[in-house]
Structure formats: C-alpha cells, structure tokens
Amino acid sequence: MLASPTARPAPPAGIGSTLRRLWPLLRPHRRRLAAGGVCILVFVLCWPLLAWLAGRLIPAIGAGNVVVTLQTILAALAVFVVQKAAQFGQDTLLAAPALHVSQALRHELFARLQRLDFNALEKLSAGDLTYRLTEDADRVGEVIYKTIQDTTPSALQLLAVLGYMVWLDGTLALATLLLAPVVALLVSGFGARVMGAAERSQQQVSELASLLGEAIAGLPLVRAFAAEPWLQERFDREIALHRRARYRTLRLLALQHPVVGLLEAAGILAVLLIGAWRIQSGDLNSQGFSSYVAALLMLIDPIAHLTTNFNEFQQGQASLQRLRAIELEPVETPDRADAPPLGPVKGALVLEDVSFAYSPGQPVLHRVDLRVHPGEVVALVGPSGAGKSTLFSLLLRFNACQQGRVLLDGHDLADLRSRDLRRAVALVPQQSSIFSGSVAEAIAFGREASPEAIREAARIANADGFVQNLPQGYASRIEERGSNFSGGQLQRLAIARAVLGNPAVLLLDEATSALDAEAEEAVQSGLEAAMAGRTVLVIAHRLATVQNADRIVVLEAGRIVEEGSHNQLMAQAGRYRDLCERQFIHLES
Numbered sequence: 001m002l003a004s005p006t007a008r009p010a011p012p013a014g015i016g017s018t019l020r021r022l023w024p025l026l027r028p029h030r031r032r033l034a035a036g037g038v039c040i041l042v043f044v045l046c047w048p049l050l051a052w053l054a055g056r057l058i059p060a061i062g063a064g065n066v067v068v069t070l071q072t073i074l075a076a077l078a079v080f081v082v083q084k085a086a087q088f089g090q091d092t093l094l095a096a097p098a099l100h101v102s103q104a105l106r107h108e109l110f111a112r113l114q115r116l117d118f119n120a121l122e123k124l125s126a127g128d129l130t131y132r133l134t135e136d137a138d139r140v141g142e143v144i145y146k147t148i149q150d151t152t153p154s155a156l157q158l159l160a161v162l163g164y165m166v167w168l169d170g171t172l173a174l175a176t177l178l179l180a181p182v183v184a185l186l187v188s189g190f191g192a193r194v195m196g197a198a199e200r201s202q203q204q205v206s207e208l209a210s211l212l213g214e215a216i217a218g219l220p221l222v223r224a225f226a227a228e229p230w231l232q233e234r235f236d237r238e239i240a241l242h243r244r245a246r247y248r249t250l251r252l253l254a255l256q257h258p259v260v261g262l263l264e265a266a267g268i269l270a271v272l273l274i275g276a277w278r279i280q281s282g283d284l285n286s287q288g289f290s291s292y293v294a295a296l297l298m299l300i301d302p303i304a305h306l307t308t309n310f311n312e313f314q315q316g317q318a319s320l321q322r323l324r325a326i327e328l329e330p331v332e333t334p335d336r337a338d339a340p341p342l343g344p345v346k347g348a349l350v351l352e353d354v355s356f357a358y359s360p361g362q363p364v365l366h367r368v369d370l371r372v373h374p375g376e377v378v379a380l381v382g383p384s385g386a387g388k389s390t391l392f393s394l395l396l397r398f399n400a401c402q403q404g405r406v407l408l409d410g411h412d413l414a415d416l417r418s419r420d421l422r423r424a425v426a427l428v429p430q431q432s433s434i435f436s437g438s439v440a441e442a443i444a445f446g447r448e449a450s451p452e453a454i455r456e457a458a459r460i461a462n463a464d465g466f467v468q469n470l471p472q473g474y475a476s477r478i479e480e481r482g483s484n485f486s487g488g489q490l491q492r493l494a495i496a497r498a499v500l501g502n503p504a505v506l507l508l509d510e511a512t513s514a515l516d517a518e519a520e521e522a523v524q525s526g527l528e529a530a531m532a533g534r535t536v537l538v539i540a541h542r543l544a545t546v547q548n549a550d551r552i553v554v555l556e557a558g559r560i561v562e563e564g565s566h567n568q569l570m571a572q573a574g575r576y577r578d579l580c581e582r583q584f585i586h587l588e589s
C-alpha cells in the first residue's frame with residue numbers, strides 16, 4: 001500500500017469507554033485478576049500499619065527506649081516482608097493479563113485488517129498501520145498493566161492512608177484534603193493537554209514510518225535519479241516535525257512535575273505548622289503526630305504515581321483511539337449464512353449487464369456483457385483505465401458490482417462463500433508478491449499440500465528445475481521481498497502458487513510485462529502449462545503476447561467495444577488494429 005491519508009479519527013474515548021472496550025479482552029483472566037486483587041489489598045493495608053509503627057518508633061528513639069525501638073523495628077520488618085511479597089504477587093499475577101490484552105488487540109485488528117473493504121484498504125498507509133499494530137498496541141498494553149498493577153494500588157493506598165489520617169486527627173486531615181482538588185484540577189488540565197500533544201506526536205511517528213517504508217522500497221530508484229538530497233531533505237523535515245511534536249509532550253510533562261511537587265511541599269509545610277498548633281493546644285500527642293507525618297509522607301509516592309500514570313493513560317487513550325479507527329473502517333461483504341458449497345467447477349464465466357463505480361457518478365465498468373466458456377483463453381486489452389483490473393477485482397469478489405451480476409458455472413458470485421470462490425479462481429499478479437520463508441512455504445501459501453503436490457505445481461510452472469539447483473532445494477529460504485531471487489524466478493513461483501490448488505479459472509495480470517526476454521520465455525513456458533485445461537483471462541498491454549488467445553476483448557472507457565480473434569479484429573480495422581499498429585503488430589499473411 002502506498003502512503004496516503006490515514007484512517008479517519010475515532011470519537012474521543014473516556015476512561016469508561018476504554019474499560020468497556022478492553023474488558024472483554026480481560027474477562028478470560030478473571031481468576032488471575034482476582035488473585036492479583038488480593039495481593040493489592042494486602043499491599044495497601046500494610047501502609048497504615050507501617051504509619052502506626054512509625055508513630056511508635058520515632059518517640060521511642062527520642063526517649064532512648066531500645067527495647068521498644070527493637071520491637072517496633074522487628075514488627076516493621078515483618079510487615080515489609082509481607083508487603084513486598086504481596087507486591088511481587090500483584091506484579092507477576094497482573095502482568096500476564098496486560099500482555100494478553102496487547103496480543104488480543106493485535107490479533108483482532110490484524111484479523112479485521114485482512115477483511116477490510118479493498119477501497120478502504122487502499123487509502124491506508126502501510127507505515128501508519130504498522131505503527132498502530134506495533135507501538136500503539138504495546139502502549140495500550142502498558143497502560144492496562146500500569147492501571148491494574150500500579151494505578152489501582154496507588155489509589156487504594158491513597159484512600160487507606162487518608163482514612164488512617166482522618167482517624168488520627170480530622171482537623172489535620174481536612175487541611176490536607178483541601179489541597180486535593182487543586183492537585184486534581186492541575187493533573188486533569190495537564191493530562192488533557194498531554195493527550196493532545198501525544199496524538200500529534202504519534203501521528204508524526206506514523207508519517208515518518210510511512211516515509212521510511214517508501215524510502216527503503218524505493219532506494220534503487222532514488223539512486224538512479226540521483227535524488228538522495230531530495231529524499232534526505234524530506235526525511236530531515238519529517239524527523240524535525242516529530243522532534244518538535246515529541247518535545248511539546250515532554251515539555252508539558254516537565255512543567256507538570258515541579259508545579260505539582262511545589263504544591264505538595266507547600267501542603268506538607270502547612271500540615272507541620274498546623275500540627276505544631278494542635279500539639280500545643282493538647283489535641284494531639286507527639287506519637288499521634290509522628291504517625292500522621294509518616295502517613296503524610298506515604299501520600300507523596302502514590303500521588304506521584306497517579307500523576308505520571310494519568311499522563312501515560314492519556315497517551316494510551318490516544319493510541320487506543322488510533323486502534324479503534326481501524327475498527328471503524330468498512331469490511332468486505334460477509335458471506336451469506338446459507339451460502340451453498342461450490343462443488344466441482346468447470347470454469348464458465350458470465351457477466352450480465354455489469355456496472356461498477358468506485359465513486360458515485362464515475363462508472364469504471366458500464367453495462368458489460370461477457371460470456372467465457374470453460375477452457376477458453378480470453379485476453380482483455382485496452383488503454384489504462386479501461387476497466388480491465390476492475391473486472392478482475394469483481395471476479396475475485398474484492399468488489400461487488402452495483403448493477404447486474406457475475407456468474408461462475410451459473411452461480412452468482414454474491415451467493416458463494418468467498419473462500420470457495422478464491423480456491424476456484426487463482427490470480428497471477430503483474431508484480432509477484434512472494435512472502436519470505438522457504439520455497440515450499442511460498443508455493444503452499446498457507447494451504448495444506450504434500451511435497452509431491454508442491455513439486456508438481458512447480459514443474460507445471462517451469463520452476464522445478466531452478467528450485468532443485470538451489471543449495472537446499474524446496475527448503476531454501478526466500479528473503480524479504482524475494483531479494484535473493486530473480487524476477488523471472490519469483491514469477492514462476494507465483495504461477496506455481498496459483499496452480500497448486502488446481503483452480504478452474506486463472507487470472508493473469510500482465511504476468512510477463514516486467515521481465516526481460518530470457519526470463520519472459522521461461523515464464524511464458526510455465527504459463528502455457530498452467531493454462532492447459534483451464535478457463536483463462538489475461539490482461540495485456542503488450543498485444544504480441546495475446547495474439548494466440550481464443551478471443552480478444554477490447555475495453556474502452558468501461559465498455560466492450562470489440563471482440564474476436566486477432567485476425568478477425570485486425571480485419572475489422574477498428575480500435576484493436578489501431579492499438580496493434582502502434583505496437584508495430586500487423587495482420588498475419
């Protein structure tokens with residue numbers, strides 16, 4: 001996919017909608033979450049107990065009472081052991097659900113990506129989609145982990161310690177709580193701005209990833225045109241935009257920490273002053289105040305964690321919205337629930353009054369009628385934009401015609417299961433897209449096939465000879481984008497992949513146009529063997545390659561303007577003859 005506008009933005013999501021979206025992914029892990037919740041409760045309840053022990057310890061040290069000091073220290077040590085064991089339990093128990101959420105999100109979104117409507121898919125950027133399914137999915141998983149492993153314990157610790165402080169001295173606790181709304185407003189305000197900055201930063205990373213994908217694939221072309229300075233300038237511009245967007249996010253975070261920290265320090269100093277007044281008035285003793293101060297200090301850490309995690313949650317919200325945008329894209333029309341099995345296929349194709357438009361009012365095919373008999377070889381020719389590739393997309397049900405119908409052996413394609421249809425109709429594309437892996441895996445392409453069947457498909461495609469000469473034969477590895485194979489070899493593997501399932505219909509889309517003469521001859525030999533006994537439709541701009549077709553259909557502006565054999569069409573002196581003469585092809589004598 002080429003870089004193009006990214007998916008439409010999803011509507012803003014709050015914490016409630018986030019949890020509703022993710023809860024189905026967390027539900028299978030209820031037991032582990034419950035066990036982690038017990039560990040969280042033990043961890044949290046240890047804090048008030050430690051504050052109470054601190055209240056005993058400080059006066060004992062001041063009085064030089066070694067026995068009470070030792071007893072209190074041993075008790076505190078035991079509480080710490082229990083607390084840290086509970087913390088280990090919560091961290092390990094809650095890590096797995098968060099990781100499963102990230103994995104499940106990727107699984108769901110990649111599965112949906114494979115079902116997207118082709119019109120929607122072609123508008124999406126490959127680099128942007130890659131970023132969403134990697135970085136954005138990871139960020140959501142991290143936010144879930146921090147929410148259940150850190151944010152929840154911090155919030156409960158805050159409540160437990162505050163409750164203990166209220167029990168110790170309500171007046172002091174009230175003074176402390178007066179600062180809470182101010183801190184909360186500050187954190188919320190910063191969080192909203194951080195979320196906006198994070199969305200812009202992530203968008204810049206997506207655009208940078210898209211440019212990188214294009215640049216890496218097009219480096220040979222860039223060098224051929226000596227366009228390295230132009231590409232470097234584009235790249236530098238994108239990384240500068242990313243740096244500025246990221247810097248705005250970091251600057252907001254950097255400003256938030258000192259502002260909130262200054263408020264916390266002012267609050268602690270105010271509490272110390274009020275505490276001195278309460279002790280002087282006899283309403284609070286030194287042990288109670290020591291416990292209160294210890295509890296107050298225990299609030300600093302959870303407040304800091306909640307502040308940081310809230311910012312990360314906002315960034316996670318931005319990532320989740322970007323993932324949800326894929327969910328809003330339309331998917332291809334699902335199979336009918338009562339779709340019958342296709343059964344054996346002869347390969348008769350009929351297009352009845354077929355019209356199709358990608359955009360309203362701009363038809364690409366207009367009232368096309370075409371009948372192809374089983375075993376017939378039909379070539380589709382015509383200028384670019386005539387509708388040839390669109391006709392192929394209708395035959396594979398990548399798109400559905402808006403008027404008329406397409407039939408295979410008398411069955412309307414709309415009534416068939418897409419998997420059955422695509423097993424009966426195979427495509428050999430113009431640019432052979434071969435996935436990395438072994439040669440055998442590339443030919444099988446996810447289908448169950450014996451080594452003998454794979455080799456037979458390769459033999460038909462005239463590929464068995466060169467594969468056998470590879471160091472590891474069919475186990476030899478194909479690198480990314482097939483960089484260690486020639487174009488002709490890759491195209492013959494693509495033909496073998498197409499014929500492996502013994503399809504009744506073969507669609508050839510300019511299958512030899514990108515090859516040199518020697519490679520074309522080898523591929524053409526494979527194609528002729530693959531075409532034997534099958535219904536074949538061939539798209540060709542090089543008309544010399546289709547002169548032997550049973551029938552040639554000339555398309556122009558979405559309409560069939562001529563059809564017949566090569567000699568018949570040349571004798572008509574119409575559009576086909578004009579195209580041939582431009583390519584220096586003449587009527588055979």
